Amino acid sequence: MADEQSAAVQNMSIGDGLDKTQEEDFVDPWNVASSSAKGIDYDKLIVKFGSSKIDQALIDKMERVTGKPVHHFIRRGIFFSHRDLHQVLEMYEKKKPFYLYTGRGPSSEAMHLGHLIPFVITKWLQETFDVPLVVQLTDDEKFLWKDFTIEEANRLAYENTKDIIACGFDPEKTFIFSDFEYIGNSRGFYRNMCRFQKLVTFNQVKGCFGFGDSDCIGKISFPSIQAAPSFSSSFPDIFNGKSNVPCLIPCAIDQDPYFRMTRDVAPRMGCMKPALMHSMFFPALQGAQSKMSASDANSSIFLTDTDKQIKTKINKYAFSGGQTTVEEHREKGGDCSVDVSYQYLTFFLEDDARLEEIKQGYSSGQILTGELKKELITILQKLIGEHRERRAKITDDDIKRFMKPRKLKYDY
Incomplete structure (x- = not known):
């Protein structure tokens, strides 16, 4: 594809060459650093990551296809970059369905304003395109990366679910799931994880994500867990096992390395590449050179x-x-x-x-x-x-309703 910087996983690395000692900006899924008071240079990041800018032509196309003004996040360039968004719009024009996928790594009892950004745009996308949504709660990731017990990570996932539901998503079109609770009970999710894992080598994962020999093996396999929701066959209850329902992922730009790898592996799995929309980072109160932290x-x-x-x-x-x-x-x-x-x-x-x-x-x-x-x-x-x-006002029954695997209200 035209927006791909590399055709092979083995040629990718975090930030595509971004180096803390050579560049002002450094971005990966766990660290964001800039020496500028104005923060990350997003035009340079587009070039380095090999994505495409959401330009006025694409905005005009989105408004023409939907018959509605775009969200101000898009209009103001807060969501500034994409991969294959134009293809999603073309499919929508042809009445072909797609679904949304976003996620949350539960590291605190409540989400902060920065966490809210992808959910705000996802809600707008769900309402504007009338499509289903899956929300992954990566409680397993937080267990692997932080000093959490499994029980604590899972508890925080339920607390964060309250914040997600409070955003106003349609319960008939939204499935929220905890990795700890869903993966072992799904007929498709774990199979796709294994298919993905078989197509990526240990050296490729180390090269892409910077893992070292002392990292636990859970971290090495985690990219397959974050990739799996990109494939509709991971949700047989929703998509009846179909592997050809396109996926659009709204996320912050730091999550892009996961999905560059996903887009490379997808065709070899017989699956469609997910499309993406990338947002800028939400600044910490202390300024763009500081990092927001759930612990601060x-x-x-x-x-x-x-x-x-x-x-x-x-x-x-x-x-x-x-x-x-x-x-x-x-x-x-x-x-x-x-x-x-x-x-x-x-x-x-x-x-x-x-x-x-x-x-x-x-x-x-x-x-x-x-x-x-x-x-x-x-x-x-x-x-x-x-x-x-x-x-x-959110009750345990509300949470159960959103987290129950089921066919969502949508025509496939």
Whole structure:
């Protein structure tokens, strides 16, 4: 395919040559690093990863095919890169079905705003295209990579399920599953894992993901687990064993190495390559050079935070692009490219005109940092407050309904 940088797994490596000692930016599924206050250079990342930019032509095509405006995440370039998205749109035009796949690695009791991004766009995609969705909870991954017991990782998966359900997904078209609980009970999932594993060598996995000789063998095999939901035959209850239902995966760009490998192996399994949409990274409160961490409560806003906690975190920790004094700020203006409050507004303020008004006002010095933060606080208190209310109402029966393997409401 035109968007592939390499035709073979053995020619791929993390970041396709990104090296912490040679490049400013480093991205892999576990680490994101940039020496720039503005964060990752995404245009360079597209070139290095060999993906394609979501350009205006593709946006116009999406709007023409769906008859609806694209989500502001797409319009503003937050979802900026893709693999074979145009093919998914062509299939949709021909009334051929596809499904969505995204996931969550449960490492904390509640998700934070950064975790919310792929679920926001996935909900929009589900509603816009009227398609089914599978959500993988990689509790096994967190057990392998972190100091968790199996029981704790699985418990966190159920806690995160509440946040996912609270996003508003259609229960008749959404299947959420824990790896620990589903893989052994599926007639197709484990078989696809084994097919995948047989086609990838130990050296290829080490070369692609940087695993060392001291890593546990569970890590070596995990790519096959994350790849399996890309194939419709992994869900016989949903797709009746069909292996030819296309898959679209919305995810952050750091997950792309998993799916580059998946796209290489898929044809040799007799399966279709998954298509992808990549998002930018959501910045930590302390700025683009910092990393959000579920273990650092002050690096991010959690979906269970109270109004008071939201206000305190933004006022105290959100990195400012403003000047040192009010007088200097009025004269020189603020830098929106590094200001975290403004960057958060690009994600959660849907009104384009208001966002541009804020940008011009802050850049010219008319709007002060405190005023910018106040605007963000108001928006996030409303968004997270409504999410908290929905989450609090979710029952065990609701969770069971979403996590029961079944045929989803969709025509195949």
